[in-house]
Amino acid sequence: xxxxxxxxxxxxxxxxxxxxxxxxxxxxxxxxxxxxxxxxxxxxxxxxxxxxxxxxxxxxxxxxxxxxxxxxxxxxxxxxxxxxxxxxxxxxxxxxxxxxxxxxxxxxxxxxxxxxxxxxxxxxxxxxxxxxxxxxxxxxxxxxxxxxxxxxxxxxxxxxxxxxxxxxxxxxxxxxxxxxxxxxxxxxxxxxxxxxxxxxxxxxxxxxxxxxxxxxxxxxxxxxxxxxxxxxxxxxxxxxxxxxxxxxxxxxxxxxxxxxxxxxxxxxxxxxxxxxxxx
Amino acid sequence: xxxxxxxxxxxxxxxxxxxxxxxxxxxxxxxxxxxxxxxxxxxxxxxxxxxxxxxxxxxxxxxxxxxxxxxxxxxxxxxxxxxxxxxxxxxxxxxxxxxxxxxxxxxxxxxxxxxxxxxxxxxxxxxxxxxxxxxxxxxxxxxxxxxxxxxxxxxxxxxxxxxxxxxxxxxxxxxxxxxxxxxxxxxxxxxxxxxxxxxxxxxxxxxxxxxxxxxxxxxxxxxxxxxxxxxxxxxxxxxxxxxxxxxxxxxxxxxxxxxxxxxxxxxxxxx
Amino acid sequence: xxxxxxxxxxxxxxxxxxxxxxxxxxxxxxxxxxxxxxxxxxxxxxxxxxxxxxxxxxxxxxxxxxxxxxxxxxxxxxxxxxxxxxxxxxxxxxxxxxxxxxxxxxxxxxxxxxxxxxxxxxxxxxxxxxxxxxxxxxxxxxxxxxxxxxxxxxxxxxxxxxxxxxxxxxxxxxxxxxxxxxxxxxxxxxxxxxxxxxxxxxxxxxxxxxxxxxxxxxxxxxxxxxxxxxxxxxxxxxxxxxxxxxxxxxxxxxxxxxxxxx
Numbered sequence: 001x002x003x004x005x006x007x008x009x010x011x012x013x014x015x016x017x018x019x020x021x022x023x024x025x026x027x028x029x030x031x032x033x034x035x036x037x038x039x040x041x042x043x044x045x046x047x048x049x050x051x052x053x054x055x056x057x058x059x060x061x062x063x064x065x066x067x068x069x070x071x072x073x074x075x076x077x078x079x080x081x082x083x084x085x086x087x088x089x090x091x092x093x094x095x096x097x098x099x100x101x102x103x104x105x106x107x108x109x110x111x112x113x114x115x116x117x118x119x120x121x122x123x124x125x126x127x128x129x130x131x132x133x134x135x136x137x138x139x140x141x142x143x144x145x146x147x148x149x150x151x152x153x154x155x156x157x158x159x160x161x162x163x164x165x166x167x168x169x170x171x172x173x174x175x176x177x178x179x180x181x182x183x184x185x186x187x188x189x190x191x192x193x194x195x196x197x198x199x200x201x202x203x204x205x206x207x208x209x210x211x212x213x214x215x216x217x218x219x220x221x222x223x224x225x226x227x228x229x230x231x232x233x234x235x236x237x238x239x240x241x242x243x244x245x246x247x248x249x250x251x252x253x254x255x256x257x258x259x260x261x262x263x264x265x266x267x268x269x270x271x272x273x274x275x276x277x278x279x
Numbered sequence: 280x281x282x283x284x285x286x287x288x289x290x291x292x293x294x295x296x297x298x299x300x301x302x303x304x305x306x307x308x309x310x311x312x313x314x315x316x317x318x319x320x321x322x323x324x325x326x327x328x329x330x331x332x333x334x335x336x337x338x339x340x341x342x343x344x345x346x347x348x349x350x351x352x353x354x355x356x357x358x359x360x361x362x363x364x365x366x367x368x369x370x371x372x373x374x375x376x377x378x379x380x381x382x383x384x385x386x387x388x389x390x391x392x393x394x395x396x397x398x399x400x401x402x403x404x405x406x407x408x409x410x411x412x413x414x415x416x417x418x419x420x421x422x423x424x425x426x427x428x429x430x431x432x433x434x435x436x437x438x439x440x441x442x443x444x445x446x447x448x449x450x451x452x453x454x455x456x457x458x459x460x461x462x463x464x465x466x467x468x469x470x471x472x473x474x475x476x477x478x479x480x481x482x483x484x485x486x487x488x489x490x491x492x493x494x495x496x497x498x499x500x501x502x503x504x505x506x507x508x509x510x511x512x513x514x515x516x517x518x519x520x521x522x523x524x525x526x527x528x529x530x531x532x533x534x535x536x537x538x539x540x541x542x543x544x545x546x547x548x549x550x
Numbered sequence: 551x552x553x554x555x556x557x558x559x560x561x562x563x564x565x566x567x568x569x570x571x572x573x574x575x576x577x578x579x580x581x582x583x584x585x586x587x588x589x590x591x592x593x594x595x596x597x598x599x600x601x602x603x604x605x606x607x608x609x610x611x612x613x614x615x616x617x618x619x620x621x622x623x624x625x626x627x628x629x630x631x632x633x634x635x636x637x638x639x640x641x642x643x644x645x646x647x648x649x650x651x652x653x654x655x656x657x658x659x660x661x662x663x664x665x666x667x668x669x670x671x672x673x674x675x676x677x678x679x680x681x682x683x684x685x686x687x688x689x690x691x692x693x694x695x696x697x698x699x700x701x702x703x704x705x706x707x708x709x710x711x712x713x714x715x716x717x718x719x720x721x722x723x724x725x726x727x728x729x730x731x732x733x734x735x736x737x738x739x740x741x742x743x744x745x746x747x748x749x750x751x752x753x754x755x756x757x758x759x760x761x762x763x764x765x766x767x768x769x770x771x772x773x774x775x776x777x778x779x780x781x782x783x784x785x786x787x788x789x790x791x792x793x794x795x796x797x798x799x800x801x802x803x804x805x806x807x808x809x810x811x812x
Contacts, residue, residue, distance in 0.1 A: 036388045039385065039388035039389050040388060040389075040391065040392055042389070043388070043389040043390070043392060043393075044392055047393075062411070062412070116307070119304060119307040119308065119311070120307060120310075120311045121311075122308065122311075123308055123311055123312050123315075124311075124315065126529070127525050127526075127529060128525055129528075130483075130486070130524070130525045130526075130527070130528025130529045130532065131521055131524050131525040131528065132483070132486050132487040132490050132491075132524065132528075133487075134487055134490050134491050134494070134502075135490050135501075135502070135505055135520065135521050135524050136521065137494070138494070138505045138506050138508070138509050138517055139514060139517050139518075139521070141509065142331065142509060142512060142514060142517070143331065143332075214399065214401070215487070217399070217401060218401030218402075218403055218484075218487060218488075218491070219487075221401060221403045221404050221491075222403050222491040222494065222495070225403075225406075225495055226494060226495065226506070232404075233404075236404060236407055237407065239407075240407035240408075240411070245408070245411070248407060248408055251404070252400055252404050252405070252408075255399070255400050255401075255404050256396050256397065256399050256400040258399075259399025259400065259401075260395070260396055260399045263399060444636035444637070446632045446634070446636055446637040447636055447637050447638075447639070449604070449606055449624070449630065449632070449637070450630060450632060450637035450638075450695075451650070451654075452605075452606075452623075452624040453604055453605075453606075453624045453625070453626070453628060453629050453630040453708075454626055454629060454650055454651040454654060454698070454699075454702060455625060455626030455651055455654050455655055455702070456650075456654045457654070460654045464639075464650075464653075464654070465639065468639070468641055471641075545641040545682070546641045548640060
């Protein structure tokens, strides 16, 4: 039951973990070489200044100023409104993500190693990968109501798919000489699987999970906008209804931070896994 | 001559084996799909409420209905138009951005906070705002799709830039290329493969965003079809919408691959 | 005055001021039309010397002078041939790759095509011009690099272990072809290699470098064997032994001799 070297159907090829970057040619001024932080700071400062300037021309419902947005942010934290909603969103994503990843990786490993499973799953995978998970929100709501279940299942489904695809790619990419070496050294199929295939596929699995995280956040927002009374998506539509554009900005920024934070975690994990496997 | 005759039956055996394998693959494919259809049929039977879980036949009938009254084509066309417009706009901006960030370290640092933060905010979160700023029409949806596309394309194009082997640039310089020639003849072509990869990835995001936008703020399109069916508990129409989405996505992806290979195949970098 | 002159070169990567230098007190004078081979232990800065002459790097101290002028940037008068495949443009055909130099110089399409075709023949790849680098073997790709460099009629050819990744048989024929082509054009060549017999086969003078850091010239060995060089002659073996001895002593930290003159 060793993982066979198969031709990956083009439809199942996914993005691999990024390799190290080469030094690019320099075109910018010496300033860029002096300090990247200075540039970041300058860039952000310019942006905020411009924003402040532009907001003067529009009513706050259309384009609130940075100051106003910041005040709203502070209020939202103090009243607990922001954290309450953020926690709800994050909770749904995490639970759905864990369920989806577990199933997705398991099935991915199975499909990667067992030819029959792969062929059997292939038609679904090839077709349903093009259905955005969000489209399934509506049937899920019809079947499971507007509570937590439908949302968590949505996230789980979205995650499961991407996790499976990337896991399959990871198994495919195990260098065949590594497998041959293990077999030659007397490893039985199970040992080959656990000691060679799984660690080698790990970076891909993590990349898949990283991508899935992004999609999960996108999906949960829609779900919450359409059918929830708690969560950042809900906060967004609520803010829209009461024309509190500044609150929308705050919710969006909070989303960004959550997305950035979770991505960073996966980035670190992937790099650690890559380092150990030296893929 | 003897060797040739000896080799011939072996050759025939190998190709026969190959054909057998191929047929086996097709058979498993067909069996798998049939099992799916049967399971679907049985499931719909089990749930026994046609409104809740339509059977394959019912879904098919609804499909025919919607095709007949033209609404399905209309919805598909609407969704497709938004996706393509937003995708084209976003790709153009994304490539330009990626190239800019690649060739200028200053720009890369300056734009980094935005690119690496905004990419985590899905376009869907911006829908209420863009609807307010750009109205309920097409432009708000196209804008959101473009937004989502820009990041995937820009990041991949930048990665392409950074993956250019240093000696390739040095070779060109030692052959007399000026800075501008270096950019157009070496750096830009080296990024095309990565840009295309980014575009293909972005397509998935574009679909997602269009469907979401249509579910929330539109009167046409497949997302709208799926969502509005909820009001009538018309799950059969929902299924039709979902299947149509899958088919559309599949087709667009294949077309993209084919067109990409035909026109820009030579820029593909060996992996 | 020599054609290429490196005087009292010290080289450090920017930002490494507190660490030992890559090159220190490096001096080398090269006459026009000479075939110089640089050989030495890994990591001794041979490539850095090449990069300095090519103009890809600037010395931290000292000057690199070519034909009376200080080098500031790369140019078509000093073409470079690299090890490996990555320097060819994969989306261009072999012929288009050869045309690159003339193309950036503004030559018309007809002229540069003819020129490129001629050089394609010269390196023995006539009829293969339509192929892309991915369809060519390692040896063929190096030949394309050679043609690409020669079509610029540059007076200086810089080669960084160009045959390193090629199989032994192809390497031998490439070496012979290079020797013949160089005999015809008589450009000045700076050639880096690990392979002692390759050095003896091709060089007018072999520059043995010390191990890095603070690398410099250990010894310069003139090779006076008549051309075309014959690997089977006993003199070849003697020369080989001489170079080998010099290399071994640098590996063991031998002190540089003052043989690095013109």
